[in-house]
Amino acid sequence: MKTQEELLKEYRGDKFAVMMYYVAIAEGKKAMVENERLQSDPAAAVPEETHRRCMELIHRAFPRKTQSQLNASD
Numbered sequence: 001m002k003t004q005e006e007l008l009k010e011y012r013g014d015k016f017a018v019m020m021y022y023v024a025i026a027e028g029k030k031a032m033v034e035n036e037r038l039q040s041d042p043a044a045a046v047p048e049e050t051h052r053r054c055m056e057l058i059h060r061a062f063p064r065k066t067q068s069q070l071n072a073s074d
Helices: 004-039 048-072
Strands: none
C-alpha cells in the first residue's frame, strides 16, 4: 500500500501533466494562428536563395546521417 506522501507526489505529477496538456493545446492554437498570419504575409517569405541553400544542405546531410545510423546498428 502506498504512503500518503507517495500518493500526494503521484497526484501532483498527474495534476502537472493535465496542466501541461492544456498549455500545449493553447500554445498549439497560438502557433497555428501565427503560421496562418505568416503564410499570408509576403514580407515574411523566405528568400529563394536561402530556401535553395537550406534544401541543398538538407540533401547533403540527410544521407550521411541515415548511413551513420545504419552503421551504428550493425
